[in-house]
Amino acid sequence: MKLSEIGEFGFIDRLRRRAPGGAELVLGIGDDCAASRLAPGELLLTSTDLLIEEVHFRRDWSDLKTLGRKCVSVNVSDVAAMGGEPSSLYLGLGIPAGFGVEDLDAFADGVLAACAEYGAVLAGGDTCGSPGPLFISVTVQGRVPEDQLLTRAGARPGDLLWVSGRLGESALALRELLAGGRPGPSAANAHHDPRARVALGRALAAQGLATALIDISDGLLADLGHILDSSAVGALVESAALPLGPDLRASLAADPSLIDLALSGGEDYELLFTSPPALAPAVAALGTELVPVTQIGRILPQGDGLRLLDAQGRPRKPSRSGFNHFGS
Amino acid sequence: MKLSEIGEFGFIDRLRRRAPGGAELVLGIGDDCAASRLAPGELLLTSTDLLIEEVHFRRDWSDLKTLGRKCVSVNVSDVAAMGGEPSSLYLGLGIPAGFGVEDLDAFADGVLAACAEYGAVLAGGDTCGSPGPLFISVTVQGRVPEDQLLTRAGARPGDLLWVSGRLGESALALRELLAGGRPGPSAANAHHDPRARVALGRALAAQGLATALIDISDGLLADLGHILDSSAVGALVESAALPLGPDLRASLAADPSLIDLALSGGEDYELLFTSPPALAPAVAALGTELVPVTQIGRILPQGDGLRLLDAQGRPRKPSRSGFNHFGS
Numbered sequence: 001m002k003l004s005e006i007g008e009f010g011f012i013d014r015l016r017r018r019a020p021g022g023a024e025l026v027l028g029i030g031d032d033c034a035a036s037r038l039a040p041g042e043l044l045l046t047s048t049d050l051l052i053e054e055v056h057f058r059r060d061w062s063d064l065k066t067l068g069r070k071c072v073s074v075n076v077s078d079v080a081a082m083g084g085e086p087s088s089l090y091l092g093l094g095i096p097a098g099f100g101v102e103d104l105d106a107f108a109d110g111v112l113a114a115c116a117e118y119g120a121v122l123a124g125g126d127t128c129g130s131p132g133p134l135f136i137s138v139t140v141q142g143r144v145p146e147d148q149l150l151t152r153a154g155a156r157p158g159d160l161l162w163v164s165g166r167l168g169e170s171a172l173a174l175r176e177l178l179a180g181g182r183p184g185p186s187a188a189n190a191h192h193d194p195r196a197r198v199a200l201g202r203a204l205a206a207q208g209l210a211t212a213l214i215d216i217s218d219g220l221l222a223d224l225g226h227i228l229d230s231s232a233v234g235a236l237v238e239s240a241a242l243p244l245g246p247d248l249r250a251s252l253a254a255d256p257s258l259i260d261l262a263l264s265g266g267e268d269y270e271l272l273f274t275s276p277p278a279l280a281p282a283v284a285a286l287g288t289e290l291v292p293v294t295q296i297g298r299i300l301p302q303g304d305g306l307r308l309l310d311a312q313g314r315p316r317k318p319s320r321s322g323f324n325h326f327g328s
Numbered sequence: 329m330k331l332s333e334i335g336e337f338g339f340i341d342r343l344r345r346r347a348p349g350g351a352e353l354v355l356g357i358g359d360d361c362a363a364s365r366l367a368p369g370e371l372l373l374t375s376t377d378l379l380i381e382e383v384h385f386r387r388d389w390s391d392l393k394t395l396g397r398k399c400v401s402v403n404v405s406d407v408a409a410m411g412g413e414p415s416s417l418y419l420g421l422g423i424p425a426g427f428g429v430e431d432l433d434a435f436a437d438g439v440l441a442a443c444a445e446y447g448a449v450l451a452g453g454d455t456c457g458s459p460g461p462l463f464i465s466v467t468v469q470g471r472v473p474e475d476q477l478l479t480r481a482g483a484r485p486g487d488l489l490w491v492s493g494r495l496g497e498s499a500l501a502l503r504e505l506l507a508g509g510r511p512g513p514s515a516a517n518a519h520h521d522p523r524a525r526v527a528l529g530r531a532l533a534a535q536g537l538a539t540a541l542i543d544i545s546d547g548l549l550a551d552l553g554h555i556l557d558s559s560a561v562g563a564l565v566e567s568a569a570l571p572l573g574p575d576l577r578a579s580l581a582a583d584p585s586l587i588d589l590a591l592s593g594g595e596d597y598e599l600l601f602t603s604p605p606a607l608a609p610a611v612a613a614l615g616t617e618l619v620p621v622t623q624i625g626r627i628l629p630q631g632d633g634l635r636l637l638d639a640q641g642r643p644r645k646p647s648r649s650g651f652n653h654f655g656s
Contacts, residue, residue, distance in 0.1 A: 026371060031479050031558075032409035032543060033373035033470070040368040043354060045361040048418040048452060048467055054459045055422075081360035090376040092420075092465045094383075124376060131382045132460020137420045139376055139467040142361070151359050215360060230359075 034123035047078035053133035068110025079142035081215035083150035083205025091125035094135030152230035155212035155274035171265020184247035234304035362451035375406035381461030396438025407470035409543035411478035411533025419453035422463030480558035483540035483602035499593020512575035562632035
């Protein structure tokens with residue numbers, strides 16, 4: 001079915017009928033604004049992400065339902081990175097010619113499924129035609145008790161450095177896709193369908209286990225760099241300790257330099273956090289309960305800068321540069 | 329200066345240093361989310377808008393500072409349309425090749441100036457390259473006391489129908505620009521630099537003067553249609569009563585059919601609201617104090633549908649179709 005047959009308001013109405021409400025959502029899709037009620041003592045968290053065809057994704061690499069899930073997950077990951085819980089999503093869609101109602105429905109399937117999984121509701125948005133590629137903007141709102149907010153600032157020398165899940169497989173998949181190859185299942189899944197680590201972020205915040213927290217979108221060393229800048233500390237990272245998935249491990253056997261995908265690849269959407277050594281057992285217990293966590297280094301005084309040990313434990317010059325959208 | 333010389337984080341840092349904080353903004357630009365504190369008894373209002381080059385604007389029609397102002401104003405207008413006050417803005421920018429730092433600074437000038445004018449702060453965003461046109465997403469958050477929320481629902485038969493400012497000049501300017509002409513100053517200003525009617529919306533809400541409220545983005549009759557649908561009422565609109573600016577008045581003398589620009593043109597960003605007749609003196613007083621308001625019709629029972637009188641007071645078949653982004 002062509003989009004022109006149902007029109008803009010027809011599409012909005014389809015979404016409205018499918019999007020469930022939420023306890024704090026007083027007014028959802030269909031008026032000029034969504035209206036939400038927030039509890040006292042809680043902070044509102046808000047983050048916006050853009051996803052642009054040919055920059056962030058290609059439509060021939062992933063089905064539209066999976067793309068819808070990913071758009072939600074990468075945005076919700078920012079709320080997880082503050083120790084918060086997502087509540088509402090707002091979706092902006094610039095839709096190129098040739099997109100059909102079935103395409104939009106498939107995309108919406110993914111968006112709504114991911115929202116449900118994260119306990120968030122689709123509360124509003126905007127749609128229009130695009131003369132260029134598919135443009136997607138996603139804005140998430142979440143909440144966190146005011147005394148539990150976790151930021152990039154707060155890491156202290158002596159803290160241990162932890163990461164959730166596994167690193168580098170999303171970048172490995174992208175590398176293979178760009179070369180015309182077909183990524184292995186673990187790498188493909190990491191790239192196309194990352195999970196936001198909401199339960200882990202909430203647990204770290206609620207139990208007071210982390211001193212600083214960020215999600216890895218630009219690459220481990222680049223995002224660690226944000227913690228170092230905000231916290232005014234240095235850090236040591238041990239390459240041998242990095243948690244790697246099966247596809248990256250297999251590729252590393254042939255080309256050890258691919259470890260850089262775990263250090264600087266980006267789009268992992270894992271949580272990177274710092275925690276005092278005395279709390280290591282409690283952190284490890286969360287790793288057993290929720291999602292694996294791995295200690296990959298520790299925090300040093302600011303004067304020590306960022307130090308990196310290679311897989312053999314030898315000092316290596318680290319590059320903090322992750323993906324730079326305006327890079328030459 | 330090329331954008332690649334300062335990089336994505338350089339640009340974010342430039343914005344961060346220029347964006348003032350706000351009392352309720354605990355954490356602004358520079359972490360994974362912005363964090364805000366909200367007062368009990370207030371509702372959070374949120375709205376997202378997309379503005380895409382060649383769809384919503386052309387760069388050769390307006391300077392980038394004015395474009396930045398317009399992006400904020402059209403988004404803030406949605407908060408005004410709920411009786412609310414804007415507090416924070418989140419900006420997503422997909423930036424085409426060839427855009428320089430000076431271009432971004434000019435755009436940011438307009439964004440920040442408009443934010444300051446509306447009492448809102450720029451609290452976050454996302455930037456990346458665009459392989460197509462300039463792509464802008466704006467998300468606004470605002471607040472309204474819970475018992476003052478004004479929606480599209482609530483209009484009752486007998487209510488008077490009011491509109492702020494003047495209608496049709498934005499569409500007149502667009503028509504002339506598309507034909508390669510040069511709009512008059514009043515029309516050009518209405519199109520390129522509309523003002524969100526925040527003070528009027530707040531006053532209507534705080535003084536309990538309106539039963540339903542919307543802003544006119546798709547066109548008077550189309551947006552009135554939303555009120556009729558949501559409120560389950562009909563309406564009568566008198567063309568002779570429509571407030572028109574000097575450029576549209578001059579054009580009408582040559583071509584009376586241009587009255588349709590005031591009825592269906594769109595992008596007026598004026599407030600359209602309904603109010604019981606007994607409150608007319610108080611509404612008129614706001615018009616004297618804040619921005620002119622004009623009574624253009626009244627609300628009828630739902631069975632009467634939407635009725636339109638032409639400039640001579642004769643019944644005319646109304647078209648509720650405003651601008652449809654997916655129209656054929």
